[in-house]
Amino acid sequence: MSPRPLRLRKISNPPPVSGFKPYGSKKNRSRAESIFLHYEEYEAIRLCDYEMLNHNQASVIMDVSRPTLTRIYARARQKIAQALVQGSQIIIEGGKIYFDSEWFSCKSCGCYFNNPEKEAKIEKCPLCHSTDIINFDENPENEEEISAHCHDVCVCTNCGHEQSHHYGKPCSEEICPKCGIRMVKKGTPHSKLTN
Amino acid sequence: MKVAITSTGNSQESKLDQRFGRCGFFTIYDTETGGVEFVPNPNKDVQEGAGPASVQLVASRNVSKIISGEFGIKIKSLLDSLKIQMIVLKEPEKTIGEIIKMLNN
Numbered sequence: 001m002s003p004r005p006l007r008l009r010k011i012s013n014p015p016p017v018s019g020f021k022p023y024g025s026k027k028n029r030s031r032a033e034s035i036f037l038h039y040e041e042y043e044a045i046r047l048c049d050y051e052m053l054n055h056n057q058a059s060v061i062m063d064v065s066r067p068t069l070t071r072i073y074a075r076a077r078q079k080i081a082q083a084l085v086q087g088s089q090i091i092i093e094g095g096k097i098y099f100d101s102e103w104f105s106c107k108s109c110g111c112y113f114n115n116p117e118k119e120a121k122i123e124k125c126p127l128c129h130s131t132d133i134i135n136f137d138e139n140p141e142n143e144e145e146i147s148a149h150c151h152d153v154c155v156c157t158n159c160g161h162e163q164s165h166h167y168g169k170p171c172s173e174e175i176c177p178k179c180g181i182r183m184v185k186k187g188t189p190h191s192k193l194t195n
Numbered sequence: 196m197k198v199a200i201t202s203t204g205n206s207q208e209s210k211l212d213q214r215f216g217r218c219g220f221f222t223i224y225d226t227e228t229g230g231v232e233f234v235p236n237p238n239k240d241v242q243e244g245a246g247p248a249s250v251q252l253v254a255s256r257n258v259s260k261i262i263s264g265e266f267g268i269k270i271k272s273l274l275d276s277l278k279i280q281m282i283v284l285k286e287p288e289k290t291i292g293e294i295i296k297m298l299n300n
């Protein structure tokens with residue numbers, strides 16, 4: 001039995017702790033109320049905010065596309081903000097980036113399971129045999145959720161026109177409808193250049 | 196097909212152990228014969244390496260699925276590479292008997 005090479009190489013620096021506990025309150029300490037920060041989300045924060053790399057450089061290191069990196073990063077920021085504001089514990093956990101197999105969850109019994117045989121298609125829960133299962137990869141819920149919580153604004157540095165930011169789409173890809181030039185994110189130093 | 200279930204004790208009334216590497220017992224259930232065996236986990240109290248040692252133990256029993264409350268990151272990659280299916284059930288109150296019943300349904 002020789003195991004295939006594992007895909008752990010993508011994270012160069014594992015987190016030094018497995019999570020963070022709030023203090024001052026006895027509330028929100030149970031595992032169920034915790035915020036689960038996935039390793040790849042932790043890595044995105046480490047690369048972008050600690051190593052100060054740009055999203056492009058970070059995406060190369062994590063071996064994902066730039067839009068994917070931006071999504072992972074946005075999710076990470078949102079979770080950390082949520083933990084700070086709600087006073088929740090953060091648990092750093094593995095995300096699916098580590099594993100070769102796909103993961104599913106069963107809506108009937110609530111279990112999670114992977115598909116170790118890539119060739120075979122999963123049709124039902126291996127535990128309760130319900131067919132009411134969802135594939136994590138095909139589940140858009142998370143993205144829509146973040147999108148709804150994103151209050152960023154794109155601004156035109158020429159005329160000051162503002163529009164709400166499209167989650168997952170770089171501001172520079174938005175074109176000002178009045179001037180036809182590329183927009184920037186409101187609140188960044190760059191956005192104040194011509195004002 | 197054999198299924199391993201992490202158990203807090205050695206009877207069907209015992210509860211699902213939420214830990215994998217340091218669980219009390221491994222229940223080895225044979226879905227074809229209906230045979231149930233409780234294997235005490237020798238890695239329960241070891242300082243380090245409980246996870247990989249427990250993976251070895253269940254792999255040597257030729258199980259194709261493992262049911263537990265959680266699997267650590269290293270364990271996940273190990274089991275993944277061994278093509279053993281992981282089933283994560285975060286229900287510490289479920290008994291081994293109830294889980295076997297679910298499998299038989």
Ligand SMILES: [Zn+2]
Nearest residue numbers: 106109125128
């Ligand atoms: Zn199920």
Ligand SMILES: [Zn+2]
Nearest residue numbers: 156159176179
């Ligand atoms: Zn403009």
Ligand SMILES: [Zn+2]
Nearest residue numbers: 154165166171
């Ligand atoms: Zn924008």
